[in-house]
Amino acid sequence: MSELLLKLSNLNVGFSEDLVQDVSLEVRSGEIIAVLGQSGIGKTTLIRTIAGLVQPRQGSVELNLPEHGGLGYIPQRLGLVRHASVYHNVNLGARASLPWFKGSREERARRVTSAIAAMGLEEKTREPIRRLSGGQLRRVATARALAQQPTLLLADEFLSELDHTTVDVVVDAVKTLTDEGHSLVMVEHHEENVEMIATRIWLIENQQLIDMTIDEWRKKMEEEE
């Protein structure tokens, strides 16, 4: 039986008014959930609420994760430290799950090096973030998440701006994580990416979140066409 990682109970999210209402859902280990919906409908706010960055307007978010580095987050703007190197940024992920009292420096270095290699950024290791292209920045943010190895990763459009080859590389890396029991909740716009990676869909429409399987979502798409 897969482990319960996230439980949303009667959750309303938004700022001055509700964007999404009455969400009661669970996420278990190994799941990859794509959050879909039109722009401005509340996908990012939902992710930020789960990450604890926005207070829920009602209801609760329960996380069942390890104390250190259990939750990973890749926001739309990536949240990289601009005035630091690729290594420094990826190392933040390793430090989150392996703080100084929990893991050795060598162990963190191994994780960082292998995450950078998985994203094909070896030659950019010491490069300052501000010198990288948009696609390279997304790969650094993904490498940070790989180095952290979070039990639950929240990602907001982390596959956009990537070419097809790089999408394949990133998806393979993330699938390696989910095969080990980690989970991913991702906001995504591109249907082909959703098809490639997701195991479940959360579709936001008219302030409601509809939980569906990939087949149900395909069927709905066909009906709408």
Add this chain to the structure above:
Amino acid sequence: MRRGFLFAIGVLLLTAFIILNDLVDDWGRLSGGMENLSVFIQESMWPPNWSVLEAQSYPVCENKIEFFCSVGYIGMMETIKIAFVATILGFIGALCLSSFAAKNLMPMRIAFPFRTLLSATRSLPSLIWAIIFVIVIGFGPLAGVLAMTFYTIGYLGKLQYETYEGMPSDSLEVSKAMGLSHPAIFTSVVIPETGNHLLSQLMFMFEYNVRHGTVIGIVGAGGIGYYINTYLKLLQYDKVLALLILIFVVVILIDLLSLMLRSFVTDEGDVRRPKWLSFLMKLRKGDESTK
């Protein structure tokens, strides 16, 4: 937007003038003021007396270069040493306190007491701190160092926590969501992201402390201020002017040093790091273009 901005500036200027008018009871005092100043400068200050850069008659100068035995050099070096030590100690103290005072790094219930502590430290001017430490430990540079250190903590602390609060929130949010500890967030995210501002503030504070060395020296806390105070008492204003020009030159040099240091942490530093010579040549080119 532009019209609104000009309107806001106009309103602020008018408000300032109304308040000034309320403060000044007799505008007639202004008449003849510039003339008095001109007479004072021409008769008492000008030209500057550069003998302050020559060796003092006592103690006997043992250095081959006379300048190193001069009042200007000895006083300035003591002021720079006091300012340097106080700025470094104050900067480190301020970093520790300001990381707890920023409301985007700490909840307000923790940030507020630290902000209050920094306000309390800042509310006493360095001159008052100097008087306090002169009373506590007597005349000399140590009183100056302690006075400036305390004032630096309060002053830099405020600048620092306001800088943290103004930094882009996304890298902070990611670090918090990932569960990084407060020291890890501060050292690995906040300091790299605000490094340029922190360095600029550090250099500004060093410059400020050098300038302020003249003031705290007056109450006996060491440095060039001691000599300025002596010359003021002896009505040797031409020597005072020479020492003030010396301070001005040192301030300019600190500004150039700041420009060089900050180029290591700005985007511009990637492309082109300013050289001393190129900077001075740029100044000269600028002069020509304005002619």
